Amino acid sequence: AQSVTQLDSQVPVFEEAPVELRCNYSSSVSVYLFWYVQYPNQGLQLLLKYLSGSTLVKGINGFEAEFNKSQTSFHLRKPSVHISDTAEYFCAAVRTGGGNKLTFGTGTQLKVEL
Amino acid sequence: ETGVTQTPRHLVMGMTNKKSLKCEQHLGHNAMYWYKQSAKKPLELMFVYNFKEQTENNSVPSRFSPECPNSSHLFLHLHTLQPEDSALYLCASSQPGQGAGYTFGSGTRLTVV
Numbered sequence: 001a002q003s004v005t006q007l008d009s010q011v012p013v014f015e016e017a018p019v020e021l022r023c024n025y026s027s028s029v030s031v032y033l034f035w036y037v038q039y040p041n042q043g044l045q046l047l048l049k050y051l052s053g054s055t056l057v058k059g060i061n062g063f064e065a066e067f068n069k070s071q072t073s074f075h076l077r078k079p080s081v082h083i084s085d086t087a088e089y090f091c092a093a094v095r096t097g098g099g100n101k102l103t104f105g106t107g108t109q110l111k112v113e114l
Numbered sequence: 115e116t117g118v119t120q121t122p123r124h125l126v127m128g129m130t131n132k133k134s135l136k137c138e139q140h141l142g143h144n145a146m147y148w149y150k151q152s153a154k155k156p157l158e159l160m161f162v163y164n165f166k167e168q169t170e171n172n173s174v175p176s177r178f179s180p181e182c183p184n185s186s187h188l189f190l191h192l193h194t195l196q197p198e199d200s201a202l203y204l205c206a207s208s209q210p211g212q213g214a215g216y217t218f219g220s221g222t223r224l225t226v227v
Binding site for chain 1: 118120145156157159162164170204206208209210213215216217218219220221223
């Protein structure tokens with residue numbers, strides 16, 4: 001079974017600064033990887049996903065993530081954050097060819113300050 | 115609007131009440147899910163339905179009873195809940211293949227008093 005680890009429970013950052021939210025996965029087989037964002041009192045919204053091909057994936061709202069197979073990581077980055085990016089971010093994985101059940105990380109709260 | 119609609123958005127119920135949460139999607143998805151999201155805890159998968167058939171029950175107490183009458187609708191029937199059941203309940207849907215990811219509803223904020 002796969003597992004997803006988000007080491008940082010909270011990440012404070014000033015507006016217009018760059019940010020990286022870390023995600024590591026553990027799986028003995030190939031996985032698809034996802035990042036979701038959750039704004040207060042809302043459901044989760046898909047930011048981006050990696051299925052295959054280019055390891056650099058671009059998503060909505062200026063976010064991107066890089067798949068690194070050797071380090072089993074899928075870190076999320078944004079070069080310049082905005083106050084409106086304040087939210088909780090979840091990394092998730094599903095085993096390729098093994099059903100449709102996503103495994104989520106515990107989430108990282110991004111707090112953007114002025 | 116995400117394509118997955120959950121009602122009600124907020125619900126307060128007593129421990130002896132019976133209520134139901136509703137989830138509806140018209141995205142053509144054939145898989146639907148219930149998740150529980152409590153403060154300071156990871157997302158908990160509760161139930162999975164594929165093509166209207168329940169394929170996973172993640173050791174959920176029997177006071178939670180899911181129902182999936184068709185691929186577009188999913189219900190969660192609640193009875194004799196406990197205060198610790200207070201949480202945000204999220205519904206999601208997807209195509210059965212793994213690559214699409216899930217589409218989530220906005221959730222029902224449940225408070226048990």
